[in-house]
Each structure stands twice: as C-alpha cells, then as structure tokens.
Amino acid sequence: MNKSIRVTALFSIILTIILLINLTVVQAFSVDKYADNPKNQRGFYDMQTVARGQIFAGGTVLAQSTANEDGIYSRSYPVDSPAWGPVTGYLSTQYGASQLEASQNNILNGTDDSLITSNFMDLITGEQPDGANVEVTIDPQLQQVAYDQLTQPGYEGAAVALQPSTGKILAMASSPSYNPNNIDDQWAQLQEQEGNPLLNHATQETLPPGSIFKIITTAAGLNNGYNPDSTLTGASEITLPGTNTQLTNYAGQVCGGSQQVTLTT
Structure with a gap:
C-alpha cells in the first residue's frame, strides 16, 4: 500500500x-x-410542557404554573412582591433559573429520584410526570415586614429570622431586590442597578453582623458572672487579650460618653 x-x-x-x-x-x-448547565435552554423549553410544582409558604402560593389552550405552561408569582424574589428566584426561558427555582428544579419538574415511586405509572406509560410542590418555612407576613423594614429607610443588606429550637428560617429578606414576575422585561435594568438586586444578600454575600452580635457577647458575660450593673470599659479602643490587635469602637467614640459604663449601657 x-x-x-x-x-x-x-x-x-x-x-x-x-x-x-x-x-x-x-x-x-x-x-x-x-x-443542568444554566446556558442549556432546551430544559427550559421542555419545562413549558410540564405541570411544574408550586412553591408555597404558610398556605400562600409563591410560584405556580398555569397552562394555556395549547398545553404550554407559564410561570407566575402570585404574591407579586419583590420581598420574595431572592427566595423563590426566577424562571425564564431566556435567562434560566435562580434560587429555589434552580436548586429545587428536579423536585419541581418531577424528575428527582425521590419521586420515582410516585411517578411509577408515568414512567411505564412514558408520560411526562407532574412536578412536586416545595414548601418553605418562611412566614409570609414576617417576610414582608422584614423586607419593608430594610427598604423603607433605604438600607442595603439582609435580615434573617430563625427559630432557634428547630433552625427553621422564618424570614429571609434581601435589599435591593426584584419582582420575579418582571424578570424578562427588567433584566437589563437589574444588571446595571447598584447593590446587585439579583443576589440573595443573606446567602450570597458576606456582610458584617452589626450590633446584633452584642446579644452573643452579652449572653457570654451573663453566663460568666456579670450582671446588668457590672462595670466595663467604655474606651474608644482596647487591645484584645493575648494579642496586639486593637479593637476600635465605631467612629473612635467612647461608649455612652464615658470611659466606664455598665453592662446595661
């Protein structure tokens, strides 16, 4: 050859x-x-033929799918409030999915392995299984209050309320936010808006805890013999024990206008 x-x-x-x-x-x-690649749009086109499950909290439907005459489903968010955007996330054939719509996608579209038993007949007949619902522990009223308390004064950040005995998340508000019903129309604006409104600032950003951390140090003090009248330093800065690190008070000020203050102060 x-x-x-x-x-x-x-x-x-x-x-x-x-x-x-x-x-x-x-x-x-x-x-x-x-x-599962968010850039793969085929899955999002396929989902329009599936009765996707609801996302709900405390009896309030946060996300639902409704079919038109052609059997094509569209996703909507009945509460219609930006308080829920960072929780439910959005679902768009153009921009993909986020938050619960993304992380719980296999549950919502009925393809998760845990649903094999309930969808057994669908698997045999070859039919597309219906999606399952996702319930969250958030209290709808508390969620709206937390969001309003962040946005009305114009704050940027997050507020989370937990039930200590169970770890349930009762509220998870993030500001700035967005309304998932308008994600396609407002996408360009949201991309340019300051404060990253498409992020859930409670879970996707590192933020300083602020004075809420004083609850922890106060509890530690009370457990170690301090009482409300115990005297503590109010100095503008101290050296942390066993280190050379200076802990400075806000704006270099003394606490309560005095070098010595009570635990209550």
Whole structure:
C-alpha cells in the first residue's frame, strides 16, 4: 500500500477513535453536567410542557404554573412582591433559573429520584410526570415586614429570622431586590442597578453582623458572672487579650460618653 495512503488511513482511524471517545464521555458521563448547565435552554423549553410544582409558604402560593389552550405552561408569582424574589428566584426561558427555582428544579419538574415511586405509572406509560410542590418555612407576613423594614429607610443588606429550637428560617429578606414576575422585561435594568438586586444578600454575600452580635457577647458575660450593673470599659479602643490587635469602637467614640459604663449601657 502506498505510504501516503497508510498514513492517511491511520490518521483517519485515530480521529475516529478520538471522536468515539469524546461521544462516549459526553453521552455516558456528562449528561447531567450539560443538562443542568444554566446556558442549556432546551430544559427550559421542555419545562413549558410540564405541570411544574408550586412553591408555597404558610398556605400562600409563591410560584405556580398555569397552562394555556395549547398545553404550554407559564410561570407566575402570585404574591407579586419583590420581598420574595431572592427566595423563590426566577424562571425564564431566556435567562434560566435562580434560587429555589434552580436548586429545587428536579423536585419541581418531577424528575428527582425521590419521586420515582410516585411517578411509577408515568414512567411505564412514558408520560411526562407532574412536578412536586416545595414548601418553605418562611412566614409570609414576617417576610414582608422584614423586607419593608430594610427598604423603607433605604438600607442595603439582609435580615434573617430563625427559630432557634428547630433552625427553621422564618424570614429571609434581601435589599435591593426584584419582582420575579418582571424578570424578562427588567433584566437589563437589574444588571446595571447598584447593590446587585439579583443576589440573595443573606446567602450570597458576606456582610458584617452589626450590633446584633452584642446579644452573643452579652449572653457570654451573663453566663460568666456579670450582671446588668457590672462595670466595663467604655474606651474608644482596647487591645484584645493575648494579642496586639486593637479593637476600635465605631467612629473612635467612647461608649455612652464615658470611659466606664455598665453592662446595661
């Protein structure tokens, strides 16, 4: 056989082997990677044919899907308040999904492995299973109050209320925020807005705890023999025990206008 033909044939065989290896990797080992990629829009088009589950809290529906005459489902957020944007997130065929809509996607669209038993007949008949609902522990009224208390004075940041005995999240407000019903129309504006409104600042950003941390240090003091009348330093700065680190008071001020103050102060 002509040498050039042998080289060409060998080169073609090598390329074919590489192609087969690549197809095997993609089809056998990378299915979830590409299927769950937020840039893969096919899943979001497919979801329009599925009765996606609701997201609700305390009997209040936060997200739901409704079908039109053609059997195509659209996602809506009945509360219609930016207080819930960073919690439910958004679902858009153009911009993908975020927050609960993204993290609980397999539950909501009915494809999660935990739903195999309930969707057994659908699997046998080959029908698309309905999605399951997702319930959150947030109190709707408390959530709105927390959001209003952040936004009315114009604060940026987050407020979270927890039930200590169970760890349940009762409120998780973030400011600035957005209304998920308008995500497609306001996308460009939200991208340019200061404060990153598309982020959940309670979970996606590191923020200083502020004076709420005084609850912890006060509890530690009370557990170690201090009482409301115990005298403490009110100096503008102190050196932390066992270190050379200076802890400075806000704006370099003394506490309560005195070098010595009570624990109550």
